[in-house]
Amino acid sequence: MRLLKTLVNLIAATLVGALGNNWFGAWGLVVGFIAGGLAAWWVARRVFD
Numbered sequence: 001m002r003l004l005k006t007l008v009n010l011i012a013a014t015l016v017g018a019l020g021n022n023w024f025g026a027w028g029l030v031v032g033f034i035a036g037g038l039a040a041w042w043v044a045r046r047v048f049d
Contacts, residue, residue: 005044012040 013036020032 001048005041005048008044009037009040012043013037 013033016036016039017029017033020028020030020035022028024031
């Protein structure tokens with residue numbers, strides 16, 4: 001289960017980071033990756049626990 005949570009987190013963070021990169025450049029990538037990771041962590045915690 002922990003591996004699935006990590007996979008969901010990584011995929012969501014990567015997607016949001018890529019969108020941030022397209023919209024805002026390098027800083028959007030960093031902020032998007034962090035925001036996506038936090039959002040995915042919260043969702044995975046709610047869904048899988």
